[in-house]
Amino acid sequence: MKKLKGIRLKHRKNTENSATVEFPLPKKVRIPMSMNMGAACQPIVKVGDEVRVGQKIGDTDVPFSVPVHSGVSGKVTAVTDYRTDMGAVCKAVEIETDGQQTVSDEVKPPVVTDRDSFLKAVRESGACGLGGAGFPTHIKLNPKNPIDTLIINGAECEPYITADYREMIECPEDIIGGINMIKERLGIKNAKLAIEANKPQAIKNFEEMAKNDDTIDIVTLPSVYPQGAEKIIIYNSTGVVVKEGELPADGGVIVINISTVAFLYRYMQTGMPLVKRRITVDGNAVGEPKNVSTVIGTPFREILEFCKTDMDAMIKLIGGGPMMGMSIPDVEMPVVKTSNALLAIKSYDVSKTTSCIRCGRCVRVCPMELVPADIDRAYRIRNIDELKKLNVLLCMNCGSCTFVCPANRKLAETNQLAKALIPRK
């Protein structure tokens, strides 16, 4: 089997041994109606309404979407326009908390009898991929092709982030329970729980737990970024190559994030939808790096202050990991379903981009075997035929090329711009 390329990063998992801390209930939350891939929801509450914990506050008829629930009890004070970190505009519901955390009557374990009712319950749970991309889970679990392997993504390959790792350490039963539940409901025979080698404790625990179950296989991934990328994790755990333009399901596999699996298991037991999540707070401007569990809609500023962040020194705020996370323009933005990490950084190299010296470092690291230097050149002259020939559409924006570039060229960014030039069929 071919060894895929990648880069070795400093892991910086400073928070791996910090147990999740419960974040005190904020006075006010702002819950955006678009927090994941797919259509934005419409608010179904209005100003002045009383809401309770677990109550649905936004939904839409579009199937490729996920409903939104409130994680607090209190009063809706405003429904405003909100710009997400992706740049899209949607509505956001602002709720003033009453501190009671009264649970809504809607919260009760769903009745699941077959595949359809299971998928319906998954949608109602508000679940989306918790690893960062936020793909609607009920769509992912409803593939057109028969699936023989379920891959559970426990790679967490980005530096700093330990949110999934803490899930593995704190709730391993939920993970195994969730895996068995999905396997049973969808009729999948095998599951592979893939964990990067830098989490030996988690690997050991799961090997122990699954030792009498030969349908769950624990895979140790090499500690090379980006192991958590879908195509890479599929190849490294099953050997299946997902071709350009195909879905993992075409190769008979589905990849699902480990925290999502654990959440689904808990939802089926309790009926409490996705209103809370664990978030790793770290970065060199953070005084006390922590894993905090907080309700969705909590302003980033409060979390940063809770973790003793040097707000004056901070010059960059990243939602997600340093390699693929999004820049956050405003500290008042709220925690969303896909927020797995919040990194406050006080040093950022803004040195100028210089000419490509054709050192080939980008070629040496690209896991997809692309030639970013040539894509960069073809993009600058807008040569679309050449860009197609260079297979730029395969780029998954892992950022390895930009990371290693000595001329400070923003190669990963260029790849995304180049992709946009290629007309869609």
Next chain:
Amino acid sequence: MNKLIVSPSPHDENYVKTHTIMLQVIMALMPALGVAIYIFGPRVLPLTAVCVGSCIFFEYVCRKLMKRDNTIGDMSAVVTGVILAMNLPVTLPYWMAVIGSFVAIVIVKQLFGGIGQNFANPAITARIVLMVSFPSAMTNWVAPFWYRTADAVSCATPIGLSGTTDEARLIDLFHGKCGGCLGETCALALLLGGLYLAARKIISLAAPLSFIGSLFLLSALCNDSFYYGLYEILAGGVFLGAFFMATDYATTPITQKGKIVFGLGCGIITFIIRHFGSYPEGVSFSILLMNVLTPYIEELTRNKPFGAKEVQKNEG
């Protein structure tokens, strides 16, 4: 509170920059330069200084005239200067060295767009231009340690004396005790520098190994002598060319496969020129010729992306 910087991912980076790469190359050339001073005397220093100084000067003036960003900070002009000096005989008049720098920096590098854009290796091209312009000055080889005797003793470059294959002579060649350009004689020092660069992952050993390997095999097989093969790779500029010029970033293929093809081509052309041509030395020409072929090699040795579909011939 500061305004937050918003930029696309990744937000982290490693700290290898163009100038740090160039500094590593300069460091790797230091053993060879030191040995050159030991063997060919103190004139090595001012000659190298003239090359480096004029390269920086031409780079600066060129960028200024073309109203482009100043690039002397990336240290690439210094590298070109040192490598050019390595390619000159120690007796060369300083003004000729300045002409060499002019060719390297102005004609070969800046007129084609500066760093990373040149299609031929600046130092190699400058050496060839000087060689055809001033053949006698460029082949005025002196014996090792000539500076310790009263007057200069000219001597033949080992490549002109081909055929000597005894072991003592080969060890001398390996240590650099022979006539030649100032940086090319000591294979040991060049090897050290090359291995250092490879260990720091600045260069890949694909091109040097296939270059030296193919030349060795061809020479040894052609003369049916192991020693002859060793002699061919130790004499002349093979190590300098293989480790420091066949690994130049801009003028050699970017993929590993391409680098191997490049090295093989250099080895074969050097062998052909040395054996069938009228020039005794073929390293510079082989590298220049392969530089010209580099775009085609790149076209033919492209990586197959992971999961790419087979290209449909009649598409668009």
